[in-house]
Amino acid sequence: MTARLFDKVWDRHVVASPKGEPPLLYIDLHLVHEVTSPQAFEALALTGRKVRRPDLTIATMDHDVPTIGLDKPIADYFAAQQIARLQENCAEHGITLHALGSPQQGIVHVMGPQLGLTQPGMTVVCGDSHTSTHGAFGALAFGIGTSEVEHVLATQTLSQAKPKAMAVTVDGELPSGCTAKDLVLGIIRALGVGGGAGSVVEYRGPAIQALSMEGRMTVCNMTIEGGARAGMIAPDDTTFAYIEGRQYAPRGAAWERALDAWRELGTDEGAEFDAEIHVDAANLRPAVTWGTNPAQSVFIDDVVPEPDAAATPAARQAAERALAYQNLKPGTAIRDIPVDTVFIGSCTNGRLEDLRAAADVLRGRKVGPGVRAMVVPGSALVKAQAEKEGLDKVFADAGFEWRSAGCSMCLGMNGDILSPGERSASTSNRNFEGRQGPGGRTHLVSPAVAAATAVAGHFAAPADL
Amino acid sequence: MSGVQRITGRGVAVMRSDVDTDQIIPAAWLKKVERSGFGPGLFEAWRKDPQFALNQPGADQAKTLISGSNFGCGSSREHAVWALMDYGFQAVVAPSFADIFRGNSISAGLVPAQVTEDAAARLAAVLESDPDAEVVVDVAARTVSVGDGVTESFELADYAQWRLLEGLDDVALTLRHEDEIAAYERHRQTWLPSLASSQG
Numbered sequence: 095m096t097a098r099l100f101d102k103v104w105d106r107h108v109v110a111s112p113k114g115e116p117p118l119l120y121i122d123l124h125l126v127h128e129v130t131s132p133q134a135f136e137a138l139a140l141t142g143r144k145v146r147r148p149d150l151t152i153a154t155m156d157h158d159v160p161t162i163g164l165d166k167p168i169a170d171y172f173a174a175q176q177i178a179r180l181q182e183n184c185a186e187h188g189i190t191l192h193a194l195g196s197p198q199q200g201i202v203h204v205m206g207p208q209l210g211l212t213q214p215g216m217t218v219v220c221g222d223s224h225t226s227t228h229g230a231f232g233a234l235a236f237g238i239g240t241s242e243v244e245h246v247l248a249t250q251t252l253s254q255a256k257p258k259a260m261a262v263t264v265d266g267e268l269p270s271g272c273t274a275k276d277l278v279l280g281i282i283r284a285l286g287v288g289g290g291a292g293s294v295v296e297y298r299g300p301a302i303q304a305l306s307m308e309g310r311m312t313v314c315n316m317t318i319e320g321g322a323r324a325g326m327i328a329p330d331d332t333t334f335a336y337i338e339g340r341q342y343a344p345r346g347a348a349w350e351r352a353l354d355a356w357r358e359l360g361t362d363e364g365a366e367f368d369a370e371i372h373v374d375a376a377n378l379r380p381a382v383t384w385g386t387n388p389a390q391s392v393f394i395d396d397v398v399p400e401p402d403a404a405a406t407p408a409a410r411q412a413a414e415r416a417l418a419y420q421n422l423k424p425g426t427a428i429r430d431i432p433v434d435t436v437f438i439g440s441c442t443n444g445r446l447e448d449l450r451a452a453a454d455v456l457r458g459r460k461v462g463p464g465v466r467a468m469v470v471p472g473s474a475l476v477k478a479q480a481e482k483e484g485l486d487k488v489f490a491d492a493g494f495e496w497r498s499a500g501c502s503m504c505l506g507m508n509g510d511i512l513s514p515g516e517r518s519a520s521t522s523n524r525n526f527e528g529r530q531g532p533g534g535r536t537h538l539v540s541p542a543v544a545a546a547t548a549v550a551g552h553f554a555a556p557a558d559l
Numbered sequence: 560m561s562g563v564q565r566i567t568g569r570g571v572a573v574m575r576s577d578v579d580t581d582q583i584i585p586a587a588w589l590k591k592v593e594r595s596g597f598g599p600g601l602f603e604a605w606r607k608d609p610q611f612a613l614n615q616p617g618a619d620q621a622k623t624l625i626s627g628s629n630f631g632c633g634s635s636r637e638h639a640v641w642a643l644m645d646y647g648f649q650a651v652v653a654p655s656f657a658d659i660f661r662g663n664s665i666s667a668g669l670v671p672a673q674v675t676e677d678a679a680a681r682l683a684a685v686l687e688s689d690p691d692a693e694v695v696v697d698v699a700a701r702t703v704s705v706g707d708g709v710t711e712s713f714e715l716a717d718y719a720q721w722r723l724l725e726g727l728d729d730v731a732l733t734l735r736h737e738d739e740i741a742a743y744e745r746h747r748q749t750w751l752p753s754l755a756s757s758q759g
Contacts, residue, residue, distance in 0.1 A: 110739040115718050118736055120743050122751055130636065132592035143730065146740075149755035158590055172590035179592050190754045211752050223635040223659060237659055239637035241666035241729065249733045251740055255716070257658075287577050288629030291658055321632065323658045344750035352750040387577055387632075408576040408627060415575070505634075507586035526581040526633060528604050 130221030200473020210340025290322025444472025631660025
């Protein structure tokens with residue numbers, strides 16, 4: 095019988111299949127952060143329950159931490175309270191915490207892989223929808239709500255109906271100047287913002303195999319923006335080379351045994367999917383979102399589309415609302431849209447490779463007049479590595495602010511926000527209304543396009559400069 | 560958590576597709592460490608528009624929200640469910656729900672009633688012509704009706720329906736399988752990472 099990558103990982107984690115109930119799935123790694131955990135720990139306290147496996151649980155602080163002035167006390171009372179609460183909860187339950195200021199602190203989805211904690215064939219959950227990032231390693235990884243966080247803390251399992259399996263096959267080769275971000279925005283455009291609901295997506299095909307681990311993480315990260323809870327990529331030598339030698343990677347004989355098992359995980363020849371879409375990478379160009387959901391994107395060479403071109407009345411209505419919110423007129427060339435702010439960072443594009451790509455564009459150039467530009471490394475380790483390579487100097491010389499690790503302007507719940515009416519080019523994952531601050535207008539782009547846009551003062555590709 | 564059998568009261572329709580959880584409760588509200596008090600933040604930005612459905616007379620009494628497809632997409636924040644419930648909603652009726660939002664709703668006791676696109680439009684149309692019409696969500700029968708005229712059936716998985724009706728403690732349900740969990744744990748692969756022992 096043939097099996098898919100998803101089936102193989104799923105089947106190995108089924109603890110029990112009670113009659114009339116969804117299967118109980120074992121969780122290999124639970125990532126915890128300050129925002130979606132306090133109510134879960136409180137519920138444990140109220141019911142007198144303990145954390146079952148603190149050794150399979152790791153915490154960090156990312157969502158509401160400041161990215162500047164770390165030597166001073168946190169000014170935001172509520173953020174400070176939430177951060178203190180995570181410290182207390184981790185201390186009480188014996189959970190490893192990489193707190194603000196520690197060399198391993200960072201965005202939870204950057205931290206896990208860089209420690210070697212994310213490995214093929216695992217189940218990984220976190221109270222954060224971008225947990226899908228870890229699927230880049232051939233893990234089954236998905237976001238959960240706070241009640242489920244409580245459930246995993248108490249039982250190390252989740253009761254889960256098995257989703258459907260969808261294949262997204264990416265043929266061809268990405269053109270020069272096109273990145274994993276442009277690819278995933280193209281996939282979401284094809285799929286629609288809810289097209290993946292109820293499914294786990296497997297990304298496959300030559301253009302996926304050609305991606306680095308960082309690129310694969312970018313693709314899997316944004317799976318949730320197409321409605322699917324998890325995205326997966328079959329592990330291969332690129333995956334193994336990334337993991338080998340990291341802090342929590344197996345060593346010696348264990349490494350060899352793990353490798354043998356990991357090589358068996360890929361989808362079997364002839365296995366069928368519940369649905370499949372094909373994307374030709376060769377047809378893609380650098381992408382820019384124009385609307386207020388991540389499926390509303392065009393190529394940088396295009397114009398803002400007419401709402402009338404939408405496929406359904408609901409999509410047309412959504413497009414009209416989006417254009418009104420974004421204050422854009424159909425027919426405007428994307429390159430003619432000026433920006434106020436450029437943000438490079440997030441769990442989508444805050445890794446070393448992303449920073450290098452942006453720095454390559456910025457070397458010897460300056461941020462355009464009136465543009466506020468900031469770069470926020472995804473983790474303290476990414477920051478340290480980037481500084482070792484001198485990237486901080488490149489950014490600073492170009493006029494970018496060089497910040498400390500955190501979610502920062504991706505979600506507008508810390509000090510880094512847009513003002514009402516401000517327009518950003520952002521390497522993050524969501525362009526929802528007010529996502530980066532009430533009234534702010536977000537356009538999602540790749541790190542290279544963000545850097546070129548910062549220089550030009552309007553949307554631009556590196557080749558335009 | 561107490562069970563929910565039948566929800567009877569006013570309804571409100573917000574007929575937009577892809578209502579994301581950032582709209583339902585903006586991130587600035589997520590700094591709270593409690594489960595309560597999110598109601599004032601519900602649809603915070605949209606409520607600045609006087610025409611918005613929640614600003615109409617009687618909306619603050621509503622128990623059922625009718626909306627468009629892919630309701631609750633985006634962030635996994637269960638705070639979105641808590642905000643809807645804190646405001647007074649006990650059910651959301653929509654043509655489809657984002658996966659994480661649906662799971663969070665069932666965990667917290669908010670009924671995610673999935674109807675067809677046409678049914679959602681019919682229910683919303685009755686409310687539009689008569690905002691005072693009574694909305695009844697019958698969880699046991701899996702039906703939603705507005706006023707005297709329109710009754711539609713909704714989809715809700717059997718197991719989810721049972722959990723909502725009984726208001727069960729999900730952790731306690733799982734702990735019935737504690738022996739199986741322990742048995743599984745004895746056979747996990749030895750190379751799997753553990754925070755207790757850094758391999759390096």
